[in-house]
Amino acid sequence: MLGKKVWRRLLGVDTDTVMERVEFDEDADAVVASVRPRRGRLSCGRCGRPSARHDRGEGRRRWRTLDLGELRCYLEADAPQVVCDIHGVVVAKVPWARHGAGHTRGFDDLVAWLAVHSSKTTVCELTRIAWASVGAIIARVVADARAERDPFGGLTRIGIGEISYKARAALPHRGG
Numbered sequence: 001m002l003g004k005k006v007w008r009r010l011l012g013v014d015t016d017t018v019m020e021r022v023e024f025d026e027d028a029d030a031v032v033a034s035v036r037p038r039r040g041r042l043s044c045g046r047c048g049r050p051s052a053r054h055d056r057g058e059g060r061r062r063w064r065t066l067d068l069g070e071l072r073c074y075l076e077a078d079a080p081q082v083v084c085d086i087h088g089v090v091v092a093k094v095p096w097a098r099h100g101a102g103h104t105r106g107f108d109d110l111v112a113w114l115a116v117h118s119s120k121t122t123v124c125e126l127t128r129i130a131w132a133s134v135g136a137i138i139a140r141v142v143a144d145a146r147a148e149r150d151p152f153g154g155l156t157r158i159g160i161g162e163i164s165y166k167a168r169a170a171l172p173h174r175g176g
């Protein structure tokens, strides 16, 4: 049996996430890991401000994370809503995914990296997601980079088909 430390690495979550159990979902033909944020106050999914619980939201939900070999893999958790002073009723923040995402941070980051370094066909076939999802993922990753730091050093623009995301404002210019 693999310990929680190994599962944490495989699933791409840090110690802010509590691992409850890992199961195989026959119907989904996928590995599903039940998780929850480590104890602490709930906070707004948009700004991170500590916020009071509002309700249970839409109940348990799943976020696609990095594949385990040939198998798709999901994190599953409750997704309660909170009341933020600024944003009103909003889904609470979780440590493993960006707000509004159907994928984990690790999955989003992989897709964004692949979109920069490989073809459209490669991204879609390797990650088994629709091309329409790639644009939304890149928008989230770029917004995150603007807000925090610069994981794509030197990148000023990602152009993919008809979608183009400028990141110029947030990222440093190099060599003009």
Ligand SMILES: [Zn+2]
Pocket: 044, 045, 046, 047, 048, 049, 084, 085, 086, 087, 088
């Ligand atoms: Zn907020």
